[in-house]
Amino acid sequence: xxxxxxxxxxxxxxxxxxxxxxxxxxxxxxxxxxxxxxxxxxxxxxxxxxxxxxxxxxxxxxxxxxxxxxxxxxxxxxxxxxxxxxxxxxxxxxxxxxxxxxxxxxxxxxxxxxxxxxxxxxxxxxxxxxxxxxxxxxxxxxxxxxxxxxxxxxxxxxxxxxxxxxxxxxxxxxxxxxxxxxxxxxxxxxxxxxxxxxxxxxxxxxxxxxxxxxxxxxxxxxxxxxxxxxxxxxxxxxxxxxxxxxxxxxxxxxxxxxxxxxxxxxxxxxxxxxxxxxxxxxxxxxxxxxxxxxxxxxxxxxxxxxxxxxxxxxxxxxxxxxxxxxxxxxxxxxxxxxxxxxxxxxxxxxx
Numbered sequence: 001x002x003x004x005x006x007x008x009x010x011x012x013x014x015x016x017x018x019x020x021x022x023x024x025x026x027x028x029x030x031x032x033x034x035x036x037x038x039x040x041x042x043x044x045x046x047x048x049x050x051x052x053x054x055x056x057x058x059x060x061x062x063x064x065x066x067x068x069x070x071x072x073x074x075x076x077x078x079x080x081x082x083x084x085x086x087x088x089x090x091x092x093x094x095x096x097x098x099x100x101x102x103x104x105x106x107x108x109x110x111x112x113x114x115x116x117x118x119x120x121x122x123x124x125x126x127x128x129x130x131x132x133x134x135x136x137x138x139x140x141x142x143x144x145x146x147x148x149x150x151x152x153x154x155x156x157x158x159x160x161x162x163x164x165x166x167x168x169x170x171x172x173x174x175x176x177x178x179x180x181x182x183x184x185x186x187x188x189x190x191x192x193x194x195x196x197x198x199x200x201x202x203x204x205x206x207x208x209x210x211x212x213x214x215x216x217x218x219x220x221x222x223x224x225x226x227x228x229x230x231x232x233x234x235x236x237x238x239x240x241x242x243x244x245x246x247x248x249x250x251x252x253x254x255x256x257x258x259x260x261x262x263x264x265x266x267x268x269x270x271x272x273x274x275x276x277x278x279x280x281x282x283x284x285x286x287x288x289x290x291x292x293x294x295x296x297x298x299x300x301x302x303x304x305x306x307x308x309x310x311x312x313x314x315x316x317x318x319x320x321x322x323x324x325x326x327x328x329x330x331x332x333x334x335x336x337x338x339x340x341x342x343x344x345x346x347x348x349x350x351x
Contacts, residue, residue, distance in 0.1 A: 001019075001020050001021065001049075001050040001051070001052060002017055002018070002019050002020075002044065002049050002050065002051045002052075003017065003018050003019075003020060003052050003053075003054075003102060003105045003106055004016070004017040004051065004052070004053040004054070004102070005017070005053075005054055005055075005098045005099065005100070005101030005102030005103070005104075005105060006053055006054065006055040006098065006101065007055075007056075007094045007095075007097040007098040007101065008055045008056070008058055008061055008064070009094075010032070010060045011031065011032055011033065012029055012030060012031045012032055012037075013029075013030050013032070013037055013055075013064075014027070014028075014029050014030075014094035014095060014097070014098045015027065015028050015029075015030060015098055016095070016098040016099045016101070016102040017102065018102060018106060020106075027095060027098065027099075028040075029094075037064070038067060041067065041068070041071055041073060042071065044071075044073075045071045045072070045073070050074075051073045051074065052073075052074040052075075052076065052105065053068065053073060053074070053075050053076065054075075054076040054077075054078055054101050054102075054104070054105045054110050055075075055076075055077065055078065055101065056077075056078050056079075056080040056083055056101070057077050057078065057079065057080050057113055058080070062121075065077075066118075076105070076110055076112050077112065077113050077115050078101070078104070078110055078111050078112060078113065079111040079112075079113050082111040083100070083101070083104065083111060086100060086104060086109070087100055114234055114238060116231070116234060120231050120234070123205060123227070123231055124231055124232070126198065126201060126202065126205070127202070127224070127227065127228050127231070127274060128274060129198060130195060130198040130199065130202065130224070131274055131277075133191060133194060133195050133198070134195060136191060137188065137191040137192070137195065140184050140187050140188050140191065141160070141188065143180075143184055144159065144168065144181070144184050144185070144188070145159060147168075147171075147173070147177065147180070147181055147184075148168055148171065151171050151172075151173070153167070153171070155167070155168075165185075168181070168185075169181075169185070199224075202223050202224050202227060203223045205227055206223035206226060206227045209227070209230060211230055211325055211328075212226045212227050212230050213226075214324060214325070214328065214329065214330045215229060215230070215321050215324055215325060217330040217331040217332070218286070218317070218320065218321065218324065218331045218334075219285075219286040219289050219290040219293065219331070220282045220283065220284070220285035220286025220287070220288075220289060220290065220293070220317070221282050221285075221286070221317070221321070222282070222285075224278065225278045225279065225281075225282040226321075228274060228275050228278050229275060229278075229279075229318075229321050229325075230325070232272045232274075232275045233245070233248075233322070233325075236322060236325045236326035237326075239322065242318075242319035242322050242323060243319075245318050245319055245322045246315045246318055246319060247268070247270075248270075248271050249271045249272065249275055249276050249279065249315075249318055250267060250268045250269045250270040250271040250272075250276055251267055251276060251279070251311060251314055251315040251318060252267060252268060252315070253265060253266065253267055253268070254266060254267065254268045267311055276314070279314040279315075279317050279318050280310055280311060280313075280314035282314075282317060283297075283310065283313035283314040283316070283317045284310060284313070286313075286317065287313065293313065296313065296316075297309055297310075297313050300312055300313070320334065
């Protein structure tokens with residue numbers, strides 16, 4: 001078998017390889033623009049050589065990963081942060097990085113990570129596309145609000161109703177300000193139409209998955225948050241506890257403790273940005289509609305700050321959704337049994 005460590009870049013890749021049967025080893029730089037890299041791996045396939053490659057998790061490599069799957073080449077994706085801890089030399093070059101990846105592969109110390117299926121990745125594009133368009137729509141709406149406020153009109157949410165829209169279009173403005181209003185209103189209409197179509201697509205995908213429908217029974221959790229949670233987490237068996245979920249999403253405090261002194265900082269913000277945002281938003285929605293969640297949020301907000309309370313409730317929601325998914329419970333069953341159902345009791349009254 002040929003083992004290849006790849007230091008991947010958008011334009012090229014630096015490889016270090018070793019043949020475990022013949023002992024042959026070497027290094028090479030393969031360009032992407034002239035299909036040199038593709039020809040190299042296709043040649044290995046034609047020669048009938050079994051190949052395993054390892055590269056750090058990175059962007060801009062989807063085409064390469066698809067090529068490896070097409071050729072039947074075993075591809076391992078590594079945790080970039082953990083790989084960095086194995087780098088002891090202060091000299092960092094493409095050659096050294098490729099050699100380090102090869103060494104970790106040969107010594108069976110390569111920190112392999114879970115890789116989602118192609119369908120999963122494509123559905124994530126749907127979620128990100130809708131999310132980005134919603135952000136763009138918000139910026140457009142803010143500009144229209146600013147135009148109205150400059151004319152002494154402060155309508156807030158009423159601006160988006162039929163009467164508010166009619167008043168906005170009748171405002172007497174200077175020529176270029178009027179042109180700006182016209183263009184922004186046209187963009188807003190296009191955004192609303194596109195976002196509505198994407199929202200229907202998200203709801204349609206959510207109905208196909210029983211686990212998503214169960215998560216949607218939790219207060220504040222809609223199809224978007226539930227589908228994003230399932231797609232990004234992948235499978236609940238990847239994690240052994242709810243604490244690992246919070247750490248994976250980046251909703252736990254960063255820590256720099258030493259010498260018996262504990263120093264906690266802001267949340268780590270590691271993991272998927274979209275899921276972290278949706279969980280905090282869903283937790284706020286649950287706070288508005290569920291008395292128990294509101295009581296917990298108010299209690300935390302009084303002890304700490306509101307922003308800290310919002311993040312804490314988002315983390316709590318992530319843990320709840322994890323246990324609901326793992327136990328295959330809906331919200332009513334979760335309230336009845338809790339996340340510790342079936343565990344051995346070791347406190348008072350346990351035998």
